[in-house]
Amino acid sequence: MLRATFKSLMSRKLRLVLSGLAVVLGVMFVAGAFVLTDTLGRSFTSLFQTAYAHTDVQVAAKSKLGTGVGNDQGVASLPASLVDTIGRVPGVASATGQVQVDGARVIGPDGKVVTTYGAPQFGMNWTGGGTAQLEPGSRAPAADNEIVVNAGLAKAADLKVGDQVGVLTLQPKKTFTLVGIFGFSGGRDSLGGEQSVAFTTPVAQQLMLGTPGAYSDVDVRAGPGVDDVALRDRVQAAVGGDYQVETGKQLAKDASAGFQKALSFFNYVLLGFAGVALFVGIFLILNTFSIIVAQRVRELALMRALGASRRQIINSVMLEALVIGFVASVLGLGAGIGVGALLAYVFASVGASGLHLAGIGVPASAVIASFAVGILITLVAATLPALRASRVAPIAALREAAATDRPLTRITVTGGVVTAVGAGVLAFGLTGNGGDATLWAILGGVLVSFVGVALLTPLISRPVVSALGRLFAWSVPGQLGRRNSARNPRRTAITAAALMVGLALITGVNVVLSSATASIHQVADTQVSVDLIISGGQNSPIAPTFDRSVLDKVRSTPGVAQVAGFYGDQARIDGKDTSINALDTPAALHDMFGLTADSGTIDALGAGQLILDRKQADSLGVHVGSRVPVQLTRGGVRTFTIAGIYANSDVYDGWVMSAADLSGFRTAEPEQAMIKLAPGADATTVKTAVNDLLRDSPEVNVADRTEFVDQQTSQFNSILTMIQILLALAILIAVLGIINTLALSVLERTRELGLLRAIGLRRAQAMRMVTVEAVVISVFGALLGLAVGSGLGAAVVRALRDQGFTVMAFPWARMGLYLVLAAIVGVVAAILPAIRAARVNVLAAIAYE
């Protein structure tokens, strides 16, 4: 029995390679995810060990909010007097006050802020200590208008010593003279892709902390022979509980742990790819095994007739699956190590230039996960075909014809039930009543729905494939191809279903995003009376801001009727962490956004007052007159009074306070401004004027309403791109499936092809016949995907109607494009099988002796 299994495996090499490829791809992403995160994780660990190499103990101020959102840590400071206190602790060799805060944005030669792809942009005081080393020809900043920067930043911004450099901080653009460039040991130009600007200490305190004479932390060196843990405890005792005291080793550990968490993003992306690959792969493997079993009916029946038990038949099929799963896992693991290494390299050279990569490691978890996933998926996919194989009756060995197609009743009923269950779970998830289970309910519902639709597909395939085929029925090869594609609805269906999954996902996302875009446009056009908006795109933890003085200049620009400046930050209100806006012109809420007071007043907001939307007010149980404790980024807890509650709106929600209370915000620079023009004013003229005012605020620009909405929705495009890459992968696997199915069709129909060739079918016609079959299958899959995806997307949009999805919009052009792509995919998938069909040896095909 074992030998028979292996013989049959070897005789179907190509088929197994094709179906195994899907598992290889899936496992590759799983292994790649583990290898990448392991490698980067160890790289960052070593990075932080380097960064804190000279720090024995560090004392840092505790942030007021401690939420980790935004940059509330950044402005927490400790007084200069504390440095002396620490310096007097026994065992301390030196205590140095440091400023090191994210948010120093350097303006490059092109007038734009130099970006880092997520790495911090430190503004610090130059202490001359630590790991930084000035390059030859550099000197430390001595005057208030002098800075030094790290070599990585100098390279990115093309800076040389002597250059005038604009820097944005808590304050608007200030220009400095670059007097030095520093690197790190081993010739590195940064520790891990970060940018650093070092000022003199007073400037750093002013610009980065906003508090003269304060530091963000104190770097403590231990005297010879002093244990750092003991020293930490002594320092902690000396400074009291208001400050965080850690050893350098612990800080390195904490920092790298924090990074590992950030890295899990890559893990999720790669595992998402793996999930799609494996889910689609199941279809492919299931199809392959079904076909193999169908082809071997007589062989299996003979085995049964010779005394093989059902269990032995099942085992023989499952053993085949096990071998395939194992081999695919080995290959996938190998490929995954390659992918992980490659991505780590790309990350280190692009994302965080200068990150010193630790050696590529293959953690045990990568190996275990690879084999577990690869083998399990293959076995799951092979289960049904194995069961079917075991049901082959011994008498089938004696029958002449292959088994006729079984009726579709059972599979259709099952499909109906599964689809209903999937839709139910999805609906439960979408209503948002699931709490923590919501996301899982949505994901699970989608997956189960896919399986259900896949089971229904054979039934749908008959009319649809027949109708589709008519498009190609103008030529004889087309007609033959069309008939062939309708011959085995199960096989056609499952092949098309693999394509459906990818397309349904992308279509669903597309529908949601285009509905969101349309809804935003609709709201902007109907409910917002703003003509120009000053804002910027955020691509770091620090929100883009602009010079506050611009606001007044805009106000005095001819043609401008009303200007409202918006300031944003985090806050803890009544014990709850939330984001908050401060507004210098409260009346704008009504004038520009059409908000109306539901209770109290909303357009005369004074210091110490708050307003809020009705929905949140109700859920928090607050009302006009309620007094709530508010902790802002700076300062202590203050009590605010709720002055008004505004009616729910699609345009605006959340807490608003007066610009009079801005002193508690991280920065007093505005993030956005809304401009309303006087009647008859020319928008273009005003826009040009405002643009000129913004010359020193490169993080923002001025846009009219449509441009602004486009900017806001442009991030959807990057989501779409991500999903489309995912789709490309799913399509790749689906193509494998189509090739697989067609190759089998050609093989099975060798005699027919021989006959056709004998009676005069040209090679090109034989190829066209196969191509039409492929295109019919792929277009059918695409139509299914578009339909299911539209359904999913529409369900989500409908469920989110209360969240502002007021318009349901289908991206017809894009959907048409996908359909065309699917047809092309069909043609591509047909190439190899078509060549094979054209090469059929007529004599061999019709020989029967």
Add this chain to the structure above:
Amino acid sequence: MTMTPATTTASTTGVAARAAGVWKVYGSGEAQVVALRSISVELRRGQFTAIMGPSGSGKSTLMHCLAGLDTVTRGEVFIGATQLNGLSDAGLTRLRRDQVGFIFQQFNLLPTLSAEENILLPLSIAGRRPDRAWYDTVIDTVGLRDRLSHRPSQLSGGQQQRVACARALVSRPEVVFADEPTGNLDSRSGAEVLGFLRRSVRDFDQTIVMVTHDPNAASYADRVVFLADGEVVTELREPTPDAVLETMKRIDVLAANRGGDA
């Protein structure tokens, strides 16, 4: 056919297909197998010729070579005025499509097409319209008018072969080649098919070449050519089943004698 210059002469008119000094050799060196050994044979137009011989005598190979399904190692093959040697695959395909009809032992029909579609397939592939009157004649001769919309799986073996016959005839080919057309049929269905083939020769002047090892089937032909070891051994005119059987029994002796003579 205009693609090959006609190399026929007046002496070959009245000949639908002919092989001249044809050799077919498989492999080389030690493993060399000679399937056809200098065979020359002319198949007259309007004649029903049967090719007989024991297994391995080369009768199927000869038919494949004559029909343009296989190439010869040496010698010349003509169908009508067209020389097959040197035709490309496309040329051979077109020749088969336009000038040759085929009836195989089995797997003659496409399962996805109805009987009518199968019959018209060679014409559809060529993009030609059927001659309605001729089509009706063929259909009525094979007696399939009430089965035209059936799929092959809904037809008996005999009916399937009659559909195959109709398909071979409907394009009025120069020659119809039938390879054991009754090999898979019971005797009654076989007789129907053979009778039909003979009638198409008599009534419509069709040229038919049939490979068979059944003396009874061969007796329907006008002429039987006997092959052994890749050579033409002898032939019979107006054969009876007994005469065919008698010749088959003596075929080894005949072949040996021939070998001795040479």
